[in-house]
Amino acid sequence: MTVTDLALYGVMPILALAMMFAFVRLLRGPSLPDRVVAIDLLTALGIGTIATYAIATEQTALLDVAIVQALVSFLGTVAFAYYIERTV
């Protein structure tokens, strides 16, 4: 079993399962901050998925996407937190 096979058939399913758990929390809530936590976790899982896919396909350029994803994730969470705090 090569590293590529492990990334595609071993690691990706684990990350997909984790994404399903995060989606359940995103749908159930119950409050807005809970949903923002789920979105934050989904973007972190996205970074992991992108890095795994870069290993599986031998494409180093995909790691740039992971950097941008980390940046956008931070900005999004901070914006949501600021918005939630301003509503009271």
Added chain:
Amino acid sequence: MQEVLTAGLMVGGALFMLVAALGVLRMPDLFLRLSASTKASSFGSGLILLAAAAHFADTGVTSRAVATIVFLLLTTPIAAHMLGRAGYFVGVKLSDRTVIDELAYQYDLRTHRLASRNPATTTVETDSVSPES
């Protein structure tokens, strides 16, 4: 050797992220979910990025992976702190099994600043509403 290192880091990171997702799904209130998600997910994605660095063994890839890890380690606690603070102000319910809320009545709800009052001597004022209500 290099393949074993890559595989170990990748599987370990994925398992950490699964634990983070399980925590977000199963923990009883917002602050425990935040605590479970923040640490485990940043550690998990950091391990997977290290696996990418070990797999490609290239200066450009390694520097990009390390830059992403440093950025994650710097920003994730800030985002989590802001989110938890915002959640506390909105009045998210704490878990039933919470023993003590040491922040109760410590925040000025109008200016959002810490007042640092002694909780033992603090009387409940009419305008400082309990965060749980």
